[in-house]
Amino acid sequence: MLDPKSLMTDLESEIFNYTTGCFLANEAHHLRERRCVFDVPGLFKIIAKAMNCETEQIVEFRKLGEGGLNRIFLVTLDTEFQLVARLPYPLLTPKAYAVASEVATMDFLRSKGLPIPKVYVDLSQIWSGLKEDEIISLMDQLVKFESTMMSLSFPAGGSIYYARDLMELSGNEGIPLDEQVESITLKKEQLCIGPDVSIPLWYGRRERLNVFRGPYEDAKSVLVTGAKKELAYLDRFGAPRAPYQRFRREYYKYEKQAPSDHAKNLGHYLHLAPSLVPDDDYLSAFCIRHPDLTDSNIRVSTDSGGLQILSVLDWQYAAVLPLFLHAGMPELIQNEEDEVSQKMIKPELPNNFDKLPAEDQDRERELLRRRLVHYHYNLSTAAHNRIHHKGLVYPLNPFRRRVFIHASALWEGETINLLCALIDLVLGWEYFATDGTPCPVVFMEKEIVEAGNLYQALANAEGGESRLREIVGYEEETWVPAAHYEAAKAFGQELKRKTLEACTEDEEMTKEDYAVIEANWPLDDMDEDELEEYK
Incomplete structure (x- = not known):
């Protein structure tokens, strides 16, 4: 018999701690955010109550996996029945609302016949090796899943809750x-x-x-809520801060940026936001969509019947929004920066593929896979999800979403993305104010030129950071697989040494310049007090 109390004797056990990967910068901080010590006997009682069994019938409890916000456990009963328990990290916010909304959202979608959820094979385990016929099948299934979901109508926007839970959380029904x-x-x-x-x-x-x-009565309410929230944040907590992404700081001369610049642009946005509402009412209809459709959230079967999507996980941040704000290709699928994908040309391997070196062949196969996924998702959407397709092809809709996202985003010491989006909106005002209403915001030529120059410089810097990621092998928040940590850490420090060595050979480099560059190396720890400033 498995004694749940015995699992509490070692609080450094993997069941309480993050072990899937490591972080090259601020390792201790990130691990602390993901440490979750919980009452194992209490969890067993909850499971037993839900399964109408005794706690003694739980014969195995082990960590199945962990993601960015949750740790997942596989629970096995003496009947060989298995279920999954998922516990959020302390960093999950807003924890009570997010959990309550996810439970209600999953129950609601399950009641509509959508596969939410059982646990089978994680799609990420086979994603990179999919063949074209498998891609076609999966894209068809995924699009039909989205079609069913996006066709559901709602009286308002926001997130889904059980009325009793929302009353307990907020006092409102x-x-x-x-x-x-x-x-x-x-x-x-x-x-x-x-x-x-x-x-x-x-x-x-x-x-x-x-x-x-929220809840939101209409599309305009959705468009302005995020910007008003950030203005309230800046008013209460705003203080000069350097850009969070340290590789971008050079282009601000390593100086802290005033929150007033972003507040000014948020004010401009609020004047312009009503123009982002499409003229066609159907695009403002409220619908729901999965908030993070990644390969690790899609479970499939891999039996002789072919790949079948059996469940979709992780609904913690699902929101009911207007169609035009939901319309877009999932990050997992989109390949819009690729010229072939942009033109919707049927992807093929190059004619000289057989003559290429093995490394180049691998690169071409991966490029083909990305193009095929993008291509067949678009074809399937046009055929099976007309609602979404209308949003995808509606003029300037990706731009509407981009402006909205930048205006709702967290202020991390920069306003350039919002500013450039606003400039584009003002310059293209005739496409949004079709009734001839004058634009309420004006930018001077000098502002436009300076913003464009900074935006381009930062784009180049992002290219450099992307190359650094590729060379060292890290992902978001400098995450690396645990097995790769020591090598990546050493390699990152060696690159830093060589970079600083090159700086010493620059005759125009002052000691102050050298010190600033050294202090802002993107793979070093950031001061934890500084990290807290961005929250």
Whole structure:
């Protein structure tokens, strides 16, 4: 018999700590954010109650995996029945709202016949090796899944909750949905639309703000809420800070940036935001979409019947938004920077493929896979998800989303992305104010030129950082697989040494310049007090 108390004797065990990977910068900080010591006997009691069994019937409990926000455990009963338990890290925000909304969202979508969730093979395990016929099949299934989901109508925007949960959390009942669904209590319960749980509305100290987060009555309300939230954040917590991404600081002369610049641009955005609402009403209809459709969130079967999508996981930040803000290709699938994908040309291997070196052949195969995924997702969407396809092809819709995202984003010491988006909007005003209304915002030629120059310089810097990532082998937040950590750490420090060595050979380099470059190396630890400033 498995004694749950015995699992509490070693608090450094992998069940409480992040072990999947390491971080080249601020390792201790990131691991602390992902450490989650919980009451194992208490969890066993919850599982037993849900499964209508005794805790003694749980014969195995082990960590199955962990992602950016949650740790997943596989629980096995003495009947050989298995289930998954998922616990959020302390960094999850807003924890109570996100968990309550996810439970309600999953129950709601399951009641509509969508596969939410069982656990099978993680698509990420086979994603890079898919053949074209498998890609075609998976894209068809995925698009049909999205079509069913996006065709569901809602009376308002925000996130889905059980009315009882939202009342307990906020004292409000939200906007009721027309139907009830069966909850874990096996009773029919009322669902509703309540506050939007999207991360930018709640991250860090923003959770302490008494600001409106939904439910939204219309598209305009959605467009302005994120910007108003960030203005409230800047008003209460704003202070000069350097850009969070240290490789970008050089182009600001390593100087801290005033929050007033971003506040000014948010004010401009609020004047312009109503023009982003499309003229066609169907694009403003509220719908729901998966918030993070990655290969690790899609579970498939791999039996003789071919690949089948059996469940889709991770609905913590699902939001009900207007179609035009949901329309877009998932990051997993889009390959829009590629010229062949842009033209929607049927992808093929180059004619000289057989004569290429093995390394180049591998590169071409991967490029072909990305192009095929992009190509067949678009074809399937046009055929099976007309609702989404209308949003994808609607004029300037990707731009509308881009402006909205930049205006709702966390301020991390920069305003250039929002500023350039606003400049583009002002310069193209005639396409948005079709009734001839004068543009309420004006940018001087000098502002436009300076913003364009900075934007291009930062784009070049991003290219350099991308090459550094590729060379060292790290991902977001300097994450690397645990097995690669020591080598990557050493290699990163060697690159730093060579970079600083090259600086000493520059006759125009002062000691102060050298010290600033050394202090802002992107793979070194950032001061933890400075890290907290960005929350």
